[in-house]
Amino acid sequence: MASMAGKVAIVTGASSGIGRATAIAFGRAGATVVVVARRPDKGEETVQQIKAAQGKAMFIQADVTQASDLEAMVKQTVETYGRLDYAFNNAGSGTSGKLADLSEADWDFEINANLKSVWLSMKYEIPAMQQSGGGAIVNTSSQGALLGVAGYGAYGAAKAGVIALSRAAAAEYSSDRIRINTVSPGAVKTDLWAAAPPEMLDQVAAGIPLQRIGRPEDIAEAVVWLCSEGAGFVTGHNLVVDGGFTAVQK
Template structure:
């Protein structure tokens, strides 16, 4: 596949499914070699197959983003397999159960923050040293819930606001060092994360898009690719809403 990212290497977490799979496929379509990272092995291998069947290059690495040793090994494996790292989409995340703040279990809070927020930080911790050698671009997946409050989603909303703040601080850390750091803030996107909600009625109206459809993984991937491309070379520290006007209300 020839494209804007020929000769480049992209790493995508949460790439066994949904938004991450769409992003991994889009990086490959642009010519990048793609490291598909996830805890879900079957889905990860399926993403690699989809990319290879379309003529692209990809490799699956099993990694839990909440565990430092696994993230360090993931980046080492990326370098061992493809030789460099240019782009990262730190995207793995979980939604948790919808309930008011005082009813959140401590274990659920800790798990969600460990995956959604600490996981993004751990990924950057090990990705950035590779990118300092030649420059790069990082896109973190925040959420509409990283910009506004969402009733009954306190832990999730806290984690995604955390990703937004981390993204802005990291953009400052690396603005003079050739690494841009941005975030996408999806609204409702048609993925298993949304389809598996046990009680959709428990989610507030503000968690629904205003445009008359849910987003698609391709909608988010288009934003991720733009944020990694030279077309956005003066954009860093930006939180890009891709939400069908959810947060404009």
């Protein structure tokens, strides 16, 4: 993979899990990384890990459901580094519940956290990339956008919306040399799995063709590749990284 030296990447939801692993991967590839999260302590931990690996990074606190925070995020990035080349819009949240049991507030939370946040992020990132002469954006969708998962209907709907939104954006901004793709992780061993009993993890892994649960680094490598020149002819694509789980579903 070609070096990303001299490039600038924003990663939202970078305080842990997939976001943190991707921020670190961008740093190792040579990019300067803007670590974005709600939790300053965890976000600064990510910055320190990037710097420990000889990378460059800074932290910006932001709530991705707030337009003013995202506008400020991009403004501060460009003011500090002069450009924006890559963005991984990863921050989101998932709650469970059958559709008829959800409150309107529950529904709005899912859409705001997982879909509106992606639109808002791109709304401010795209003009900055136009000024930089192009760029690449990866938005986080989910295996749940492709499968019917009981109890996660609102989440799945939002994540499916991310795929449709990203494809439309890819069509709209290809002439500006901005490539826009999505990544759909399957089961990945993040903090959410930390308290799960080993037998549960074994059961989940047994249902995956590659016979293991994913690592945050598996998703990180996919995202960095999608932003790299190696994926220079890839746009409007949803890359499923799930160990083959969706491929074998009937």
